[in-house]
Amino acid sequence: xxRLSRRAAIASALSLPLLSRFAYAADGTLTRGNRYEPAxxxxxKINTDYERNIVRDLFxxxxxxxxxxxxxxxxxxxxxTSPDGKRYTFRLRPGLQWSDGAPLTAEDAVFSxxxxxxxxxxxxxxxxxxxxxxxxxxNTGKMPVDSLGVSAPDALTVVIDLVSPAPYxxxxxxxxxxxxxxxxxxxKAGDGWVKAGVMATSGAFTLEAWETQSRIVLARNPTFxxxxxxxxxxxxxxxxxxxxxxxxxxKAGDLDTQLDFPVSQVDALRKxxxxxxxxxxxxxxxxLALNTSLPKLADARVRRALSMAIDRETVTTKxxxxxxxxxxxxxxxxxxxxxxxxxxFAETPQEARxxxxxxxxxxVGYSESTPLKLTYSHSSNLxxxxxxxxxxxxxxxxxxxxxxxxxxxxxxFANMRQGNYEVAFAGWSADxxxxxxxxxxxxxxxxxxxxxxxxxxxxxxxxxxxxxxxxSGARAHLxxxxxxxxxxxxxxxxxxxxxxxxxxxxxxxxxxxxxxxxHLSRYLSVVx
Numbered sequence: 001x002x003r004l005s006r007r008a009a010i011a012s013a014l015s016l017p018l019l020s021r022f023a024y025a026a027d028g029t030l031t032r033g034n035r036y037e038p039a040x041x042x043x044x045k046i047n048t049d050y051e052r053n054i055v056r057d058l059f060x061x062x063x064x065x066x067x068x069x070x071x072x073x074x075x076x077x078x079x080x081t082s083p084d085g086k087r088y089t090f091r092l093r094p095g096l097q098w099s100d101g102a103p104l105t106a107e108d109a110v111f112s113x114x115x116x117x118x119x120x121x122x123x124x125x126x127x128x129x130x131x132x133x134x135x136x137x138x139n140t141g142k143m144p145v146d147s148l149g150v151s152a153p154d155a156l157t158v159v160i161d162l163v164s165p166a167p168y169x170x171x172x173x174x175x176x177x178x179x180x181x182x183x184x185x186x187x188k189a190g191d192g193w194v195k196a197g198v199m200a201t202s203g204a205f206t207l208e209a210w211e212t213q214s215r216i217v218l219a220r221n222p223t224f225x226x227x228x229x230x231x232x233x234x235x236x237x238x239x240x241x242x243x244x245x246x247x248x249x250x251k252a253g254d255l256d257t258q259l260d261f262p263v264s265q266v267d268a269l270r271k272x273x274x275x276x277x278x279x280x281x282x283x284x285x286x287x288l289a290l291n292t293s294l295p296k297l298a299d300a301r302v303r304r305a306l307s308m309a310i311d312r313e314t315v316t317t318k319x320x321x322x323x324x325x326x327x328x329x330x331x332x333x334x335x336x337x338x339x340x341x342x343x344x345f346a347e348t349p350q351e352a353r354x355x356x357x358x359x360x361x362x363x364v365g366y367s368e369s370t371p372l373k374l375t376y377s378h379s380s381n382l383x384x385x386x387x388x389x390x391x392x393x394x395x396x397x398x399x400x401x402x403x404x405x406x407x408x409x410x411x412x413f414a415n416m417r418q419g420n421y422e423v424a425f426a427g428w429s430a431d432x433x434x435x436x437x438x439x440x441x442x443x444x445x446x447x448x449x450x451x452x453x454x455x456x457x458x459x460x461x462x463x464x465x466x467x468x469x470x471x472s473g474a475r476a477h478l479x480x481x482x483x484x485x486x487x488x489x490x491x492x493x494x495x496x497x498x499x500x501x502x503x504x505x506x507x508x509x510x511x512x513x514x515x516x517x518x519h520l521s522r523y524l525s526v527v528x
Contacts, residue, residue, distance in 0.1 A: 028233035030508065030526050033240035033250065033258035036379070036409035037213050042194045043179040044116045047124045047413060047448065049429060049517070052176045053259075054237050057218055057521045059179035060203040062090045062109060062158060063170045067523040069514030071171045075104070075180060075202060075225075076158065085165030085470075090158040097223040098182050098200040106152035108202075111183040113150045113160075124448035125177035127440060128431060131169065131467060133161040140445060164468045171432035179203070204230045204522035213239060218521070231525035241380055241409060250276075250503045256526060257511070257519075258503040263383045266322045266501075276503050279322050280513045283332050283430035284498035285438065286324075288376075288391075288423055289416060289451040292491050296372065297422065299364050303490040305357035306423075308345050309398045310391055316496050319386055327494035331438045331483060334497075334515070338435040338476050341484045357398045366399065373401045378425040379412040387425065387495075416451040426451060427498060430516060435479045439463060442486060452491035459485050 038051040043059050046052055056065075064074030073079075076090035096104035116123050117138050130136045133149025149161035162169070172178060182200040185193045193199060196207045204226070205218035218235040221227060240246035243260050250258045251273075261269065261277075269277040290297045290306070297303060312326035325333075329340035345353055366372045376392060378384040385406060392402035407415065415421050428449075430437045441449045444460050459482055466478035486492075500517040510524040 029236065030232050030521060030524055031236045031238060031256045033246045033255045034237045035240055035259050037239040039410050040194060043176050043181055044121055044123045046176060054216060055176040055179065057205045057235060058201045058203045058207060061173045061178045061180060063174040065174050065518045065520060067510060067512045069516045069518040071174045086162045088160045088169055092156045093225050094156065096225060098202060099206045099221045099223050100200040101223060102184055102200065104202060105155040106158045108180050108183055109158045110150050110152045112180045114145045114148050115181065116177060117148055118145045123177065125175065127443060127446045128172055131162050131164065131166040133163055165470055168432045168434050175431045205235060230522045232521055235521045243381065256505045256508050260501050261503055263320050263322060275506055278502040278504050278513060280500045281515065282498050282500045282517055283335060283433065283515050284427060285327055285330055285332055286427040286495050286498050288493040288495065289426050290491055291419060291422055291453060293419060293453040294422060300489050301360040301364055305360040305398060306395060307490050307493040308353040308357040309394050310493065311350050311394055312495060315387060315390060319390060322501055323499045324496040327496050329483060330486060330492060330494050331435045332497045335435050336433045337472060338479060341480050343487045354397055361398060368399060371399050371401050375403050375405055375422045377405045377412060377415065377421045379409040380406045384425055417448055419453060424451065439479060439482055442491060454491035456489060
């Protein structure tokens with residue numbers, strides 16, 4: 001078999017980053033393989049983990065994460081909660097500055113949170129903050145933006161009033177989507193503010209260069225309040241859609257870290273790169289989104305039949321093999337203070353499930369002469385292709401004809417948001433450790449995450465009632481009822497609970513395993 005030389009193979013995969021990274025000093029530069037090219041670096045418009053990773057290096061919120069993935073004070077040095085749990089008062093660190101030297105004040109926090117909730121922003125994660133007073137009404141256009149329950153009594157104080165107690169609020173505010181953004185820059189540059197040379201940041205790094213499909217270069221921010229403890233001079237994010245090529249580059253030392261690698265290599269990597277291979281259980285569910293707005297997928301019996309036909313154990317043990325667990329609920333079982341209800345057919349033998357699935361399809365009108373035909377979409381990735389092929393084979397057993405379509409990651413996610421798909425592979429990771437972080441994804445108002453176009457007033461009502469519930473046990477019961485309804489309607493088909501698969505060079509210091517896969521570059525350093 002003809003093979004390129006090791007160096008030539010690397011260069012042919014992504015030649016520009018290979019050549020250009022050496023323009024930076026070897027010491028103090030971390031090169032991170034990040035899977036896909038980001039669609040945006042605007043914190044309030046991000047939609048994927050690949051964007052989130054970069055945004056959290058550039059921007060910070062009132063709260064941030066430590067190296068172990070725990071929420072800790074960020075731009076706010078401290079906060080207090082009222083006795084009823086419905087008011088949080090944050091105190092900003094004195095002397096904060098944007099990367100361009102402009103003062104950073106409490107008014108910037110008010111502006112940023114209002115911008116997040118403003119329907120004009122069309123923020124993907126706005127609904128996560130519906131616990132804030134009037135947030136739902138503002139985001140749905142029923143109240144003006146300035147009625148949001150966020151205020152700044154003075155330049156160093158931010159007050160957030162809630163609809164009901166939300167002990168997870170600090171963790172929510174640590175999410176990249178809740179980061180503070182520069183109102184003074186946005187006022188001048190509008191949508192063009194997210195560019196190198198224009199952007200002002202609140203985090204540990206600034207945007208030095210963004211070369212599309214090549215690299216994103218960050219430089220240490222000297223105005224950052226903790227700049228003295230940031231060891232890296234530069235961070236280079238490289239899109240590594242081809243994870244096989246990325247693995248080659250990692251072995252050659254061109255990448256210091258790589259997000260994801262081919263599952264076919266997991267056994268070899270456990271032996272060859274035992275220290276560098278990091279497999280960490282995560283609050284992450286991979287699933288199939290079913291476009292319920294299409295007539296062929298509008299009937300819940302069709303969706304349930306498709307779900308019942310999938311042998312999840314085969315997917316996890318024969319295709320993935322990195323410790324993933326079959327998913328029979330949308331919420332992962334390791335979520336805090338909640339026991340997810342399993343699908344009602346979870347314990348049914350596979351052959352019996354196939355027979356029931358065939359009967360369901362027949363009842364809707366599908367048969368050998370008039371089969372259900374579907375297009376299964378996924379992002380360009382060999383492992384996702386293997387999963388698509390094996391699921392198509394499982395559906396063939398109940399008479400479903402499946403064609404597959406793969407596109408570049410940014411295009412794939414855009415198609416899902418626009419409803420331009422039939423069945424699509426997706427994943428959702430927790431933005432905070434609570435069942436609502438998953439169940440809220442399919443609320444009818446969540447246009448940017450509810451890929452399935454799921455609309456069920458009873459489901460929405462249960463989530464709204466749970467959000468207003470102060471008793472944690474009663475709240476968990478309501479969320480469980482909502483998930484039971486979700487799994488009955490089956491607008492999504494949970495496949496497996498994910499494991500984060502990363503490669504981390506022994507040169508990298510400070511990388512800590514955690515369930516939310518949070519690895520801010522400010523805590524890392526590189527030894528050459």
